[in-house]
Amino acid sequence: MWNTLILDPMINILFWIYSIIGNFGVAIIIFTVLIKLITHPLMAQQIKGTQAMQEMQKSKQFQEIQKKYKNDREKLSQEQMKLYKELGINPFSSCLPTLIQFPIIIGLYQAIIRALAVTPIQLLDLSTHIYSFMNAAALVPIQKNFLWMDLSQPERLPIFGVGIPVLAIFVVITTYLQSKLLTPPSQPGDQGAQMTAAMNLYMPFFMGYLAWSFASGLAIYFVMTNIITILQYAALGKVNWKNLIPSFGKSLGKSKS
Amino acid sequence: MKISKISSLALLLVILSIFLSGCSSNATLASSWPGLSIDQETAYLAYNQQVFAINILNGSEIWRYPEKPNAKITFYAPPALTSDNQLIIGGYNNILYGVNAINGNENWQFTNAKNRYIASPLVVDEKIYASNTDNTLYALGLQGNLLWTFETSGEQWAQPVLDPDGTKLYVSSMDHYLYAIDLEGNLIWKTQESLGGAIVGSPVVGDNDVLYIGSFGSHMYAINTQNGQVIWKTPTEDWIWSGPALKDNVVYFGDLNNYFYALDANNGSVLWRHQTDGVVTGTPTLTDEAIYFGTVTDGQDTGTLYALDYQGNVKWTKTIEARIYQSPILAGDVLVLAPVAKDYILAGFDLNGNQKWTFTPAKK
Numbered sequence: 298m299w300n301t302l303i304l305d306p307m308i309n310i311l312f313w314i315y316s317i318i319g320n321f322g323v324a325i326i327i328f329t330v331l332i333k334l335i336t337h338p339l340m341a342q343q344i345k346g347t348q349a350m351q352e353m354q355k356s357k358q359f360q361e362i363q364k365k366y367k368n369d370r371e372k373l374s375q376e377q378m379k380l381y382k383e384l385g386i387n388p389f390s391s392c393l394p395t396l397i398q399f400p401i402i403i404g405l406y407q408a409i410i411r412a413l414a415v416t417p418i419q420l421l422d423l424s425t426h427i428y429s430f431m432n433a434a435a436l437v438p439i440q441k442n443f444l445w446m447d448l449s450q451p452e453r454l455p456i457f458g459v460g461i462p463v464l465a466i467f468v469v470i471t472t473y474l475q476s477k478l479l480t481p482p483s484q485p486g487d488q489g490a491q492m493t494a495a496m497n498l499y500m501p502f503f504m505g506y507l508a509w510s511f512a513s514g515l516a517i518y519f520v521m522t523n524i525i526t527i528l529q530y531a532a533l534g535k536v537n538w539k540n541l542i543p544s545f546g547k548s549l550g551k552s553k554s
Numbered sequence: 555m556k557i558s559k560i561s562s563l564a565l566l567l568v569i570l571s572i573f574l575s576g577c578s579s580n581a582t583l584a585s586s587w588p589g590l591s592i593d594q595e596t597a598y599l600a601y602n603q604q605v606f607a608i609n610i611l612n613g614s615e616i617w618r619y620p621e622k623p624n625a626k627i628t629f630y631a632p633p634a635l636t637s638d639n640q641l642i643i644g645g646y647n648n649i650l651y652g653v654n655a656i657n658g659n660e661n662w663q664f665t666n667a668k669n670r671y672i673a674s675p676l677v678v679d680e681k682i683y684a685s686n687t688d689n690t691l692y693a694l695g696l697q698g699n700l701l702w703t704f705e706t707s708g709e710q711w712a713q714p715v716l717d718p719d720g721t722k723l724y725v726s727s728m729d730h731y732l733y734a735i736d737l738e739g740n741l742i743w744k745t746q747e748s749l750g751g752a753i754v755g756s757p758v759v760g761d762n763d764v765l766y767i768g769s770f771g772s773h774m775y776a777i778n779t780q781n782g783q784v785i786w787k788t789p790t791e792d793w794i795w796s797g798p799a800l801k802d803n804v805v806y807f808g809d810l811n812n813y814f815y816a817l818d819a820n821n822g823s824v825l826w827r828h829q830t831d832g833v834v835t836g837t838p839t840l841t842d843e844a845i846y847f848g849t850v851t852d853g854q855d856t857g858t859l860y861a862l863d864y865q866g867n868v869k870w871t872k873t874i875e876a877r878i879y880q881s882p883i884l885a886g887d888v889l890v891l892a893p894v895a896k897d898y899i900l901a902g903f904d905l906n907g908n909q910k911w912t913f914t915p916a917k918k
Contacts, residue, residue: 415687
């Protein structure tokens with residue numbers, strides 16, 4: 298089921314792009330852009346839903362309900378549902394698009410790993426995923442060289458005899474930028490915001506470690522995903538520049554006032 | 555409160571890391587099938603993080619290398635034995651090892667290669683020929699000293715083959731071409747046409763200056779060993795993974811669409827073919843009595859050991875809870891099989907397909 302609906306189509310689209318472009322690094326980039334474009338409406342809906350929920354949670358009505366029924370959980374949830382209905386908010390409008398995007402992102406990740414097939418078992422497995430009309434024999438094995446990288450190996454750029462993990466550094470920077478720029482402004486004392494701040498600190502290094510140790514084809518995917526996600530948020534006007542440069546936010550605030 | 559948040563974050567990161575590692579090509583789980591070679595009463599088995607020397611009469615362990623497994627080093631290429639009792643082992647960590655075949659002590663390491671060793675090294679007289687996935691064939695002395703290299707345009711996954719006249723080596727490449735080189739690493743010829751797909755099996759060389767090789771282009775080829783010209787080619791149902799075997803002017807091999815073929819070596823005509831229950835990836839083992847090979851059942855963790863007669867009739871089959879990627883090797887009256895199974899890594903069968911012993915490495 299997973300293979301038929303998600304993985305096999307993705308592997309074959311990736312191979313189809315590769316058959317036209319002839320460069321697997323570029324094929325990964327195009328494929329990632331394509332998938333992010335296709336899932337963009339879902340992401341927009343998710344952002345919209347999250348924002349509506351956040352605004353509703355700040356509303357007076359919501360706060361009053363919270364206070365009033367703080368000792369009666371059942372009643373509280375009934376009242377909350379009533380409020381959702383009144384305001385025309387679907388509480389699942391932010392989580393459903395996320396759920397739909399999740400298998401697509403996992404599929405994209407798996408498709409890249411499987412297409413790189415560097416061992417006999419992986420290549421044998423790959424042969425079962427490629428559609429018969431694809432002329433797989435002409436495409437396999439893929440050419441794994443891209444710029445200075447072997448896409449199946451962890452990336453290092455030799456500079457004066459020292460291998461610098463350039464992509465891993467890019468992954469750290471873009472993950473940090475993404476987490477900073479996409480975090481909504483928080484209220485003082487917000488516990489969730491403290492958790493997010495901690496994640497924002499650890500996540501870039503964690504992703505950087507993965508990029509440092511995994512095949513560089515995956516690191517390219519990480520960097521591209523981060524960049525495209527930032528661009529998607531920017532296109533929707535949801536990038537919080539002041540999270541990144543507080544003075545920029547302040548000066549923006551001053552000029553507005 | 556703060557501590558619990560940090561620990562839940564750490565837990566989340568650990569779970570995420572396990573999940574991503576599972577999907578990664580660098581995972582330390584077995585990423586290929588075992589590599590088996592046999593010398594008299596000893597089987598040498600390269601599988602995952604260790605290489606084992608096993609007595610094939612009773613399935614007992616003689617030694618293992620390295621003594622303690624190292625998650626960064628894995629071995630899958632069948633080891634090769636030299637005349638001075640060294641076992642040559644290629645690693646997925648890009649290193650070729652020379653190990654004392656008597657006691658498993660390491661003699662030397664060759665670290666020039668830039669990628670993993672999938673092919674078994676070939677040992678001829680005092681030289682080692684090791685194909686690597688960095689597209690290079692490395693020729694070494696018996697102390698691991700580099701003599702010369704020969705590069706192809708694609709990765710080399712198959713063991714090189716020495717021509718019976720002793721003057722030429724044949725090198726299969728995933729660049730769709732087969733190469734003939736002299737024993738100093740100079741190119742003699744490259745097949746005059748692309749063989750339609752990657753070549754991951756070793757050719758078999760027959761009489762009358764002809765060799766036979768299959769490719770992912772779903773054809774078996776007969777090639778003139780003097781000039782690399784294709785003499786005939788026969789289509790198959792799917793990719794050919796294994797190198798063929800040759801006996802009495804008949805070429806035997808399997809494909810990835812569950813067929814096993816017997817072709818007339820003179821003109822490539824199909825003498826017979828037998829439908830099996832799974833893909834055939836190993837070079838068949840030919841004896842006077844039977845043809846032995848194994849299968850991997852589609853989408854399952856089972857495989858079947860086949861014994862066919864030379865007319866293509868089934869003598870017996872034995873289905874086991876294991877994937878059989880390589881054909882059994884005959885040692886005396888024992889068929890030694892290195893399948894991918896849950897409970898064991900090596901098994902001995904008699905010539906009627908009855909299991910005599912299995913070998914499971916003891917935890918140390």
